[in-house]
Every structure is written in structure tokens, then in C-alpha cells.
Amino acid sequence: MGEKQRKLLVLYACQTGNALDAAERIGREAERRGCPASIVSTDEFDPVWNRYNSSVTSLRTDDCCHILFIPSSLPHEEAIVFVVSTTGQGDSPDSFKEFWKFLLQRNLGNSWLQRVRFAVFGLGDSGYRKYNFVAKKLDKRLLDLGATTIIEKGLGDDQHPSGYEATLDPWMLSLWGTLYQINPKYFPKGPDVVIPRDELIDQPKFRIVYHKQETLEPALMVESDIIERAREMSPGKLSKDKSKPGCFLKMTKNEVLTKAGSTKDVRHFEFQFVSSVIGDVVELLPSQDSSAIDAFIERCDLDPESFITVHPRETESNGSFGEVITHVPIKLKTFVELTMDVTSALPRRYFSEVMTFYATAEHEKARLQYFASPEGRDDLYNYNQKERRSVLEVVEDFPSVQMPFEWLVQLVPALKPRAFSISSSPLAYPAQVHLTVSVVSWMTPYKRPRKGLCSTWLASLTPEQGVNIPVWFHKSSLPAPPQSVPLILVGPGTGCAPFRGFIAERAVQAETSPTAPVMFFFGSRNGHRFFIPRLLGVPCKRRRC
Numbered sequence: 275m276g277e278k279q280r281k282l283l284v285l286y287a288c289q290t291g292n293a294l295d296a297a298e299r300i301g302r303e304a305e306r307r308g309c310p311a312s313i314v315s316t317d318e319f320d321p322v323w324n325r326y327n328s329s330v331t332s333l334r335t336d337d338c339c340h341i342l343f344i345p346s347s348l349p350h351e352e353a354i355v356f357v358v359s360t361t362g363q364g365d366s367p368d369s370f371k372e373f374w375k376f377l378l379q380r381n382l383g384n385s386w387l388q389r390v391r392f393a394v395f396g397l398g399d400s401g402y403r404k405y406n407f408v409a410k411k412l413d414k415r416l417l418d419l420g421a422t423t424i425i426e427k428g429l430g431d432d433q434h435p436s437g438y439e440a441t442l443d444p445w446m447l448s449l450w451g452t453l454y455q456i457n458p459k460y461f462p463k464g465p466d467v468v469i470p471r472d473e474l475i476d477q478p479k480f481r482i483v484y485h486k487q488e489t490l491e492p493a494l495m496v497e498s499d500i501i502e503r504a505r506e507m508s509p510g511k512l513s514k515d516k517s518k519p520g521c522f523l524k525m526t527k528n529e530v531l532t533k534a535g536s537t538k539d540v541r542h543f544e545f546q547f548v549s550s551v552i553g554d555v556v557e558l559l560p561s562q563d564s565s566a567i568d569a570f571i572e573r574c575d576l577d578p579e580s581f582i583t584v585h586p587r588e589t590e591s592n593g594s595f596g597e598v599i600t601h602v603p604i605k606l607k608t609f610v611e612l613t614m615d616v617t618s619a620l621p622r623r624y625f626s627e628v629m630t631f632y633a634t635a636e637h638e639k640a641r642l643q644y645f646a647s648p649e650g651r652d653d654l655y656n657y658n659q660k661e662r663r664s665v666l667e668v669v670e671d672f673p674s675v676q677m678p679f680e681w682l683v684q685l686v687p688a689l690k691p692r693a694f695s696i697s698s699s700p701l702a703y704p705a706q707v708h709l710t711v712s713v714v715s716w717m718t719p720y721k722r723p724r725k726g727l728c729s730t731w732l733a734s735l736t737p738e739q740g741v742n743i744p745v746w747f748h749k750s751s752l753p754a755p756p757q758s759v760p761l762i763l764v765g766p767g768t769g770c771a772p773f774r775g776f777i778a779e780r781a782v783q784a785e786t787s788p789t790a791p792v793m794f795f796f797g798s799r800n801g802h803r804f805f806i807p808r809l810l811g812v813p814c815k816r817r818r819c
């Protein structure tokens with residue numbers, strides 16, 4: 275009997291979606307060459323997965339179960355491609371933090387990954403001092419743990435005219451060639467024999483089931499249930515704990531902090547109730563402009579009132595899609611509104627590749643084919659990424675394209691919650707959350723005005739509207755300091771937001787007991803006299819340096 279077919283594991287960690295896109299592309303290109311691939315986020319890759327495996331020996335004594343602990347499945351993988359981005363100032367994406375902590379454990383030893391071959395592809399921006407820092411340190415740590423490189427790490431750079439794809443394309447070709455040399459079983463027909471794209475187009479990963487309407491309506495009343503249902507069905511790689519909102523906030527104040535005529539628009543928002551801790555982070559699911567949603571639904575010829583469920587399409591090797599999560603139907607329009615970012619996220623390169631297949635007008639097909647070709651890569655990057663074209667704008671630019679909803683569900687980026695540091699103290703403002711938010715707006719290279727989805731939406735709300743805003747809370751990495759510890763706070767503009775909470779908390783504590791002093795150094799591009807006292811909401815001495 276011959277050796278079994280080789281598989282590839284693609285582990286990715288991303289903050290804003292590029293690494294996921296690159297990981298999916300690597301997985302797709304491997305599968306087009308006949309090598310099955312699993313694409314898994316590092317926070318979904320359970321390093322102790324064997325703990326619950328029934329084949330693992332377990333010793334039962336009375337009512338307690340001792341499980342043989344096998345520390346990680348990593349050492350049992352033969353070939354892993356890591357795709358990781360760098361964020362902040364050389365920081366890991368959130369989804370990488372636990373995984374990295376695990377890898378850093380001293381007791382793992384330098385032969386722990388001796389059977390593993392790996393390749394790292396990093397996404398970064400050479401304009402940052404710590405360029406591709408996460409990919410570099412991961413590469414080094416894997417070597418320290420005894421793993422062997424398949425090929426030298428690839429470093430994608432936002433500064434390149436075609437973005438990270440300029441490096442990814444040649445890097446992948448080298449990866450397939452080297453894997454084939456290591457073991458031809460990765461690509462039984464050779465690394466250059468690819469399934470034509472058109473043959474893959476009739477195989478979206480999802481199928482949509484349409485349900486009869488009348489029996490379903492009453493079941494869809496509770497807002498949090500609707501959100502949970504929609505997000506659980508979304509293929510957008512949302513972690514499970516992000517499905518049901520932690521709670522809803524109601525806005526009680528929307529105040530402009532910046533001077534009239536200022537180039538910036540910074541807002542102070544107050545919301546009613548939650549319990550939270552100072553310095554915590556709140557993630558907030560924005561609403562999309564409803565006229566844009568209507569335009570998208572009409573443009574794509576969808577029935578907004580139909581009731582749907584979304585299911586992974588059954589295939590021979592769809593282990594990576596996971597099982598059907600829910601069968602409870604939801605209105606199509608609600609599903610689009612809550613899960614598909616059609617107004618602010620950028621469609622990826624694969625979106626144009628699939629569009630090429632469905633274009634019926636010759637000139638549109640030719641343009642899309644050019645975009646999909648290596649020669650058109652820079653122009654696609656300019657059209658898409660640099661000009662920040664939304665999904666709605668792209669489908670409107672190619673009116674002959676009629677993509678099936680299954681493909682739209684798969685390819686439209688997921689609507690993600692946006693994270694903000696809480697700028698209030700629960701002691702000073704019980705049952706409230708305050709946010710200090712800069713309303714994001716900028717010009718593209720071709721002078722098209724763009725706006726941040728969430729901050730623009732928040733700025734447009736008034737307390738009278740009584741909108742329920744779904745939110746999730748997270749502990750911050752900034753611990754609440756004990757009141758005996760002196761504080762020196764340094765921060766620019768809205769980066770000071772969490773400090774506002776610390777200062778207000780200290781002010782309340784000082785009313786009843788002695789507290790250590792607080793010094794706050796801030797930077798503000800203009801109008802600090804106006805901005806900072808209003809931001810802080812507590813009296814402070816100002817001194818200019």
C-alpha cells in the first residue's frame with residue numbers, strides 16, 4: 275500500500291483580515307494542486323485538543339475523571355504554514371497572544387517540534403520600526419523548538435505597490451516546489467498541475483436554504499437572539515463568544531469635544547448601563563447605512579424578506595468548515611445587515627476572481643481578468659485597497675456580474691465589532707460607559723472621501739433615537755492601579771481615553787481616603803485648552819511644555 279496523501283495545516287493570526295486572506299489563498303492554491311489544506315486561526319487551534327479525544331487513555335475513579343494530558347497537536351503536524359501579521363508597535367494580533375504564550379513555555383524543550391516542517395509568511399509594513407516583528411520572532415522560536423524550515427520566511431510589506439501579494443506569489447511557488455521535493459505525496463500530480471479556476475467556481479463553501487416564511491416570524495422577536503443567530507451562521511470566522519452580545523448600550527450623550535472649525539471631530543459619548551472595570555475595552559457592533567444595504571440587496575437581486583439558513587456545503591474533505599451550527603432561519607436582509615460588511619470592508623482579490631466568472635459584459639470580463647492576472651496585480655491593489663472601495667462600490671462598478679448569494683456569503687468580509695477603550699470610571703459613573711472617539715475620515719489617493727463606519731455611525735446617533743447597541747466587553751491589558759501608587763500618564767489625543775477613567779477614579783477615591791498623586795502628560799495637535807479639560811471631565815492644572 276502506498277503512503278497516505280500529505281496534508282497542509284495553515285495557521286493564521288490576523289488583526290484586520292489580511293492574514294486570513296493570505297492564509298485562505300495559500301490553502302486554495304494548495305488544494306488547486308491536489309493537496310488538502312486546513313485553515314485555522316491560532317486562537318481556534320487548541321494546543322491541548324487531545325485532552326478530550328476518546329482514544330486517549332482516561333482513568334476513572336468514582337466521580338472524577340483523570341485525563342491523560344497530551345500537551346499539543348503541533349508536534350504531530352508534518353507541515354505547517356504560519357501566516358501572521360504584526361500590529362500596534364510590533365505587537366501580536368489578539369488571536370495570537372495565547373498561542374504565543376503557549377509556545378514560549380520553557381518546558382517545551384528544543385526537540386519538541388523535531389518532526390515538524392514549517393514555513394512562516396508575515397504581513398507587515400516596513401514603515402514601522404518593528405517591521406514584521408511577530409513573523410520574525412515566531413520563525414526563531416519554532417527553530418528553537420526543533421522544527422525545520424521548508425523555505426525561508428516570506429515578509430509581505432504594505433509599502434510595496436502591490437502590497438503583501440508581491441511577496442506572497444513567488445513565495446508560494448517556492449513553497450510548492452520545495453514541498454514536492456521533500457515528498458511528492460503533497461502534490462500527487464506535481465506542484466505545477468493546477469485545477470483551472472473555472473472548475474472551482476461552482477463550488478462555494480456554503481449553501482443557502484430558503485424557508486417558508488409564515489411559520490417563522492414569531493420566533494424572531496428577541497434582538498440578542500437575532501444577532502446571535504445571524505453571527506453564528508456567518509462564515510466570517512467570528513469566535514463563538516462573539517456571537518451573542520454581552521449586553522446592549524443606549525446612548526445618553528453625544529458631545530463634540532473639538533473646537534468648531536477644527537480639522538478633527540472628537541466626540542464624548544455616554545451610554546447607559548453596564549458593569550465594567552476602568553481601562554476595559556468595549557467592542558461595539560456598528561449598524562450599516564440602511565439605504566446602502568437596500569442598494570446592495572437590489573443590485574444583487576436578492577429577496578430581502580426571504581428566510582434563510584446558511585450551511586457548510588458537504589464535500590469529501592470539508593472537515594475545516596465545521597458542522598452546521600444552527601437551523602433557525604433568519605430574514606435575509608437581517609443576515610446581510612448584521613454579518614456582511616458591504617459598506618466599509620474591502621473585497622479581496624478572490625472576490626474579483628470569482629466575479630470574472632460571472633461577468634457577462636465582455637469589457638467587464640476583460641477588466642476583471644486583467645485584475646486577476648499577475649500584470650494587473652498593482653492596478654487591482656490601487657483600485658481596491660488604496661482607494662478603499664467597498665463591496666457595494668465594486669459590485670456597482672461591474673453591473674453585468676450577478677454572483678450567487680452563496681458566493682457573496684462566502685466572500686463578503688464579515689461585519690466586525692470595533693474596539694474602544696472605555697474612558698469612564700465605574701466608581702465615578704456607575705452604570706455608565708463613556709467613550710472618547712475620533713470620528714474617522716480621510717481622502718484616498720484619488721481624493722475620494724472615506725469615513726470610518728463605526729465612529730461615523732456613533733456620531734450620527736442621538737439619545738432620543740434610543741438605539742440599542744450590541745456590545746462585548748473585554749479585560750484590558752492595562753490593570754487598574756491601586757490608589758496608593760503614584761501615576762504618571764503619558765498619551766496623545768484620544769489615546770488618553772483610558773486615562774480619563776483612571777483620573778476620574780482617583781478623584782472619587784481622594785474624597786474619602788488618601789491617594790497617591792497623578793501626573794498626566796498629553797499631546798494634542800490643536801486646541802488642547804479646549805479639548806483636554808472637556809475630555810477629562812475633572813478639574814486639572816494645565817501647563818504647556
Ligand SMILES: Cc1cc2nc3c(=O)[nH]c(=O)nc-3n(C[C@H](O)[C@H](O)[C@H](O)COP(=O)(O)O)c2cc1C
Pocket residue numbers: 287288289290291292293294359360361362363364365367397398399400402403404405406407432438
Ligand atoms: C494599527 C496598526 C499597527 C501596525 N503596526 C505594525 C508594526 O508594528 N509592524 C509592522 O511590520 N506592521 C505593522 N502594521 C501593518 C500590518 O501588519 C499590515 O497592514 C498587515 O497587512 C495587517 O494584517 P492583518 O489584517 O492580518 O492584521 C500595522 C498596521 C496597523 C493598522
